[in-house]
Amino acid sequence: xxxPAGYELVEVNYPSxxxxxxxxxxxxxxxxxxxxxxxxLVTAKPGRLTAPGPRQEAGxxxxxxxTVPAAARVNFQxxxxxxxxxxxxxxxxxxxxxxxxxxxxxxxxxxxxxRYLNVVRGGxxxxxxxxxxxxxxxxxxxxxxxxQEIAQRGIDIGGAPTPxxxxxxxxxxxxxxxxxxxxxxxxxxxxxxxYLLAGDELVWDRAFGRPRNAVVLPAGWYLTTSAIPAVVSExxxxxxxxxxxxxxxxxxxxxxxxxxxxxx
Numbered sequence: 001x002x003x004p005a006g007y008e009l010v011e012v013n014y015p016s017x018x019x020x021x022x023x024x025x026x027x028x029x030x031x032x033x034x035x036x037x038x039x040x041l042v043t044a045k046p047g048r049l050t051a052p053g054p055r056q057e058a059g060x061x062x063x064x065x066x067t068v069p070a071a072a073r074v075n076f077q078x079x080x081x082x083x084x085x086x087x088x089x090x091x092x093x094x095x096x097x098x099x100x101x102x103x104x105x106x107x108x109x110x111x112x113x114x115r116y117l118n119v120v121r122g123g124x125x126x127x128x129x130x131x132x133x134x135x136x137x138x139x140x141x142x143x144x145x146x147x148q149e150i151a152q153r154g155i156d157i158g159g160a161p162t163p164x165x166x167x168x169x170x171x172x173x174x175x176x177x178x179x180x181x182x183x184x185x186x187x188x189x190x191x192x193x194x195y196l197l198a199g200d201e202l203v204w205d206r207a208f209g210r211p212r213n214a215v216v217l218p219a220g221w222y223l224t225t226s227a228i229p230a231v232v233s234e235x236x237x238x239x240x241x242x243x244x245x246x247x248x249x250x251x252x253x254x255x256x257x258x259x260x261x262x263x264x
Contacts, residue, residue, distance in 0.1 A: 002027045008047030015072050031082040031211055033245035040242055078249035081211045089214045095197040100192045109180040116183055120166040124191040131170040134182040141171040202258040207251040214243045217258050225257035
């Protein structure tokens with residue numbers, strides 16, 4: 001919600017992000033963690049707002065506490081958490097396999113963009129990647145690049161690739177100005193360090209950085225532990241699904257345990 005020009009925010013009844021638009025107007029953003037509507041109330045009043053000027057260059061800003069980071073993040077950039085352009089669902093295979101299938105639906109709207117990059121986190125391996133253009137219903141070209149092959153192809157993964165680096169690249173026609181493309185990417189991951197069977201218990205311990213993520217337990221398993229609050233539901237085929245919402249610009253460490261149902 002963007003307030004009218006010249007108005008300042010004085011009250012909002014649910015935890016919300018607040019940012020300033022380039023024209024100086026105040027923007028309020030709320031991510032609803034539940035399945036039901038909420039009585040969201042924003043109150044604003046005319047104020048004496050200062051027009052935004054050039055952003056201050058980042059520098060060493062003295063602090064009086066021992067917090068981390070040790071200096072103010074003057075040019076800190078963060079995403080609007082309530083902006084919904086992506087949905088990710090993890091379908092867990094039996095924990096003995098350390099494997100899980102996932103799909104993520106993503107809307108790309110940046111003009112000129114012709115690829116989607118999914119950098120595989122350390123300790124995991126990816127297999128069987130595929131992708132479709134959901135708008136046109138057609139498959140897309142997908143490549144898995146590793147090590148120096150990443151740099152040789154000119155792919156930027158946010159740092160120098162190592163021999164262990166791995167990235168899935170989905171190629172599509174460049175996005176035209178004012179247009180978008182809806183993608184569905186499917187992959188299977190194996191992560192023996194963070195998804196495993198410990199005794200009789202399924203253990204899942206992975207961090208999520210996106211605003212919304214869902215995990216579906218393997219068939220025949222019931223939930224015993226979820227360290228991060230989640231909306232729990234049962235799928236049509238009897239599997240347990242957990243939906244996580246993170247309205248902060250950081251990661252949540254999702255720690256789950258489950259047990260096999262009797263007779264499964």
